[in-house]
Amino acid sequence: MFHPTASPRHAAGTSTPDQPPSWAPAAPTIALLTALGVLMVGQMYTVLALLHPMATSLGTTPGQATWTATAFGFAYAAGFLLAGPLSDRYGARAVITAGLVAATAATVAVSVAPNLTWAVALRTVQGLTAAAFAPSALSYVVHHIAPQRRGTALTCITSGMLAAAVIMQIGAQAVAAGLGWRAVFWLSAALMALSLIPVRRVLRPTLRHDTGGGLRQAFAAMPRLLRRPRLVALYLSTVALMSAFVAVYTAVAIAGPPSIAGNSSAILALRASALPALVAIPLLSVVFQRLAAPLRAVLAFALAAVAVAAGSLLGGHTVALAIALLLFVAAVAAAAPAVVETINASAPHARGAAVALYGCSMFIGASLGPQLTGALTGLGFGNILRVVAAALLLGIVLALPALRHQRNT
Template identity: 90%
Template sequence: MSHPTASARHAAGTSTSDQPPTWAPAAPAIALLTALGVLMVGQTYTVLALLHPMSTALGTTPGQAIWTATAFGFAYAAGFLVAGPLSDRYGSRAVITAGLVAATAVTLAVSAAPNLPTAVALRSLQGLTAATFAPSALSYVVRHIAPQRRGTALTCITSGMLAAAVIMQIGAQAVAAGLGWRAVFSLSAALMALSLIPVGRVLRPTLRHDTGGGLVQAFAAMPQLVRRPRLAALYLSTVALMSSFVAVYTAVAIAGPPSVAGNSSAILALRAGALPALVAVPLLAPAFQRLVSPLRAVLAFALAALAVATGSFVGGHTVPLAIALLLFVAAVAAAAPAVVETINATAPHAGGAAVALYGCSMFIGASLGPQLTGALIGLGFGGILRVVAAALALGVLLTLPALRHRHIA
């Protein structure tokens, strides 16, 4: 065990007056937080692959069972707002650990839900507990990972969270086919419990600083952050990004060309086809770091808009559509960490609260995506994608103010 004074200095990731900062080892933290990102954020998407068996077992319909996803989503967004200030106050590792313990218990309870109302209530609690992870993980990177590795870490973690939409649905579908839908939640709970071991060994505790205002001050920082024009614009750009991400894949499923729409195998193939982008973008992160984060955000939004616009015209052909979606997902995977970095640089003294608002914005956007597609269904697949491309172009405009203040990144 290291000396207490040294441990505290390491935990803080900051320097004393006469010593340089000592950062936590990046590789094991990145690997652990990325894997946990897939598991925890993936709880959002597991039920999408389980609606039919769940509805049968709970004595309801798939349309009613979707409330297990909606309830999780609303609670998840609210949980972000709580987890960020808690992370600022008590440290990322402490919040991640407490969240994992709570999420393990609630996720196991979901596996035993006897009816739909109980399942909806438990999924709400699961959303609240799972939400403790993402803002705490991103805050850990900002506080403990060296600046030259920070961009790679944020890219890997956010890519894992995006990949969860595909990986966890595929995993849930496979487990449910062999063991039943309840086993999906039981297995998830077991993995959460086991992850407590590496969390305790890999992640460093954060040195707490009493600033006088305590937890109340941490929560009070949120409305102040939203009132800052550049930050508000970045949060709105995040809503545009994630609503576009979900809207595109919802459109593929319910309004796509005949070769894809209604064909579960084709839809799954298109989703899985985006996974190479989610692997490539983290590998290319060191090269991306040569550009300041606001510029990366602007370029990524522009690429996403161009890819979706192209997809709106080639949607009748599966292979060109798959390529367009691959570029689109790559752009989203590049934009998300760039926005996080820019937000943290803009509000360096309110990291947890700032990241919590970012996460809340992400999930608000993800929740709006299906509604956007549903509202535009009359325009057809191409029309929906052209509106989404316009929303992403708006994202370019929203990130431009940060580019004009490059010194913050």
């Protein structure tokens, strides 16, 4: 996915092994792409804080309203498969720009959905258009950010995408309380439209280049990657990680915890309790880099499983549960870039395809999370978290082949 010695092309010219490129300024690029990651990926999670008001308005139940999250997630996953190769072919800035325009229109459309059927259909379109951002942003980092800054950029951007689950739920809950759930989508659309200005000013265009087989060659790399068992296992571990991540937040929204069920202020505080972890993990990225990426992934999965298992026993203790959630989110934020780096090392010559498949895996998992919680709601908050902990243990098993391979090389 990422190749540290890749020779990017950009508006300033073409680099060669003997003539390093003029790299884009890292700080404004990272800030912009991280903020956009929160906004665009956060569209997946806004509805988790809106399930009750949406259900009331659309004439359905909160459990059925989870399909607005699942539909977005599956469409987002499918969109990754298109956006990764398109970004490689036409340039990241062009794809990000087109995606923002389309996502703005789709987000406005969601705000006027008259019933659940229309809401699910329009969320599908929104997910497909929003998917243009993330793989293009990661591709832009590869082509335009200096190698010594790429690790930091990757951690910040992926942490922003994970932070979206918390930040956008908090924002959506606050906006909906004052203006109604439809205003959440109006405001999101306005921010998308306004973001086109810094995108055009900060990001550099990438020169279109002929890859021989064009898009056909880019898409052909995907089945080749899927014939590699270790990579498939890593993609499946990503599904387990993200399904666990979203399942926990869906459980908070619709299944308990017993000590704060029905208390919107307490639920808001519980969601916000994970924010310090999402700030700390990028700051500690230099320390984490001392460990090999496969080892970091396995350790992070293990911490996530332990934190969720502990949380399943702490539903009656709000502060202790908040601490468990903080550790869980920190573990997920550490695991995601570690898995990305491991995939990168395994597929250095198929960056666009590898990014696309990784993102697809993320949002297949994110799509399954709400349905997992919805199916288990009758078991109660604690038992939902125990199932999630078991899914994370499966993630460890799936990541182990990469760790063993790294130790043998």
